[in-house]
Amino acid sequence: MSTTTSPGRSGTPARVAAASLIGTTIEYYDFFIYGTAAALVFPKLFFPEATPLLGSLLAFATFGVGFLARPLGGIVFGHFGDRVGRKKMLVISLVGMGASTFLMGLLPGYAQIGLAAPILLTVLRLVQGFMVGGEWGGATLMAVEHAPRGKKGFYGAFPQMGAPAGTSLATVAFLLMALLPNDQFLAWGWRIPFLISALLVAVGLVIRLTIAESPAFAAARQKQDLVRVPIAAAFRKHPKEIFLVAGTYLSQGVFAYITMSYLVSYATASVKIDRVAVLLSVFAAGLVAVVLYPVFGALSDKWGRKTMYFLGATAMGAVIWPAFMLINTGSVLNFLVAVVLVFGVAMAPAAGVTGSLFALVFSPEVRYSGASVGYTISQIAGSAFAPMIATALLASTGTSDSIVVYMVIVSVISMVSVALLPGGWGRREVGQQAQAEEASRAAAI
Helix, strand or coil: CHHHCCCCHHHCHHHHHHHHHHHHHHHHHHHHHHHHHHHHCHHHHCCCCCCHHHHHHHHHHHHHHHHHCHHHHHHHHHHHHHHCCHHHHHHHHHHHHHHHHHHHHHCCCHHHHCCHHHHHHHHHHHHHHHHHHHHHHHHHHHHHHHCCCCCHHHHHHHHHHHHHHHHHHHHHHHHHHHCCCHHHHHHHHCHHHHHCHHHHHHHHHHHHCCCCCCHHHHHHHHCCCCCCCHHHHHHHHCHHHHHHHHHHHHHHHHHHHHHHHHHHHHHHHHCCCCHHHHHHHHHHHHHHHHHHHHHHHHHHHHHCHHHHHHHHHHHHHHHHHHHHHHHCCCCHHHHHHHHHHHHHHHCHHHHHHHHHHHHCCCCHHHHHHHHHHHHHHHHHHHHCCHHHHHHHHHHHHCCCHHHHHHHHHHHHHHHHHHHHCCCCCHHHHHHHHHHHHHHHHHHHC
């Protein structure tokens, strides 16, 4: 059991942060290839008898169903993560995610097995959602709780980087397959990104098995400071914080899934931009985000995490209207600028500090449960059906302005929520962060 408490190489902050990044990249790769497939493939293969609009709505509905299982995953993984350890739960979530994704790649379409095809697709999507519901909290806590004092924001950004990194990988995988003739792409090409997930999971599993358990959890276990039912204790001790975390994340989740999934469908079907160019643009935006997340994470250690998140929520609301104006020109270059502006730049201040901000709102003995449940509530309220809502808004109004209004509203909700989170702003917040870290360190001794 020495691996759980020793300060050796397996427990260094950089190694744990790298392991968290690689693991979340793989998990979000699995989750995001579904979003791309929902935009490009699933309406034709799993809902072929529906009209194009209804097929897209149904495909995005199955995309959203995965989010319904996230709170249950957050509760279950949070319970055991706070009771038996963060590391074990991360291994289970990775294996479960990989298995469900691999099986999706083998799934026959509607033409082969009829109604059973979309039903099985939905079941596997639910499994994906359950596993991801437990992934984010554990990976974030491992990175933040291993981080040295004064660098929680920087190291906490690494698991967050897994989202754009996974998006980029998923986009490249589909981009390569999209080079195939359309009939081959629909027949078998789309399956390849799902099947190669098994190889990525094997790599991630080896890495995760080598890292040490979280020092905060190890200290709580040594002091016998573990609670019997963490989720109940989290709601008893931090009810306000759980729902404020959900409201704070709302805009980030909606913007991410609109950009990564809906805009792929909108740009190719409505604006008639080349599919390969669209996927390349999303890939580029993901790379920009990977670079900027740790930059803003590090800045939050100097300027404050709430301050940085508020900046990001404000930026998202400010850029979405000009971004849609650029997209609607039909220019490939303008589409690239738009998605980089939204996903790569405007979201970065908020996304870079999400892990450290949300994790440190809760006390260590209920941190996995509290952070995971708040995060996944937001996924259901916002991310889950954002692409479907955008599709319905465009169909009912005939203009993307309705989508812009929707996204500005969720930005405002996030701005209000983060403002209500505990703590000050700017330098005052940084001082409070330092005091909290010192108190946490003293309590662990």
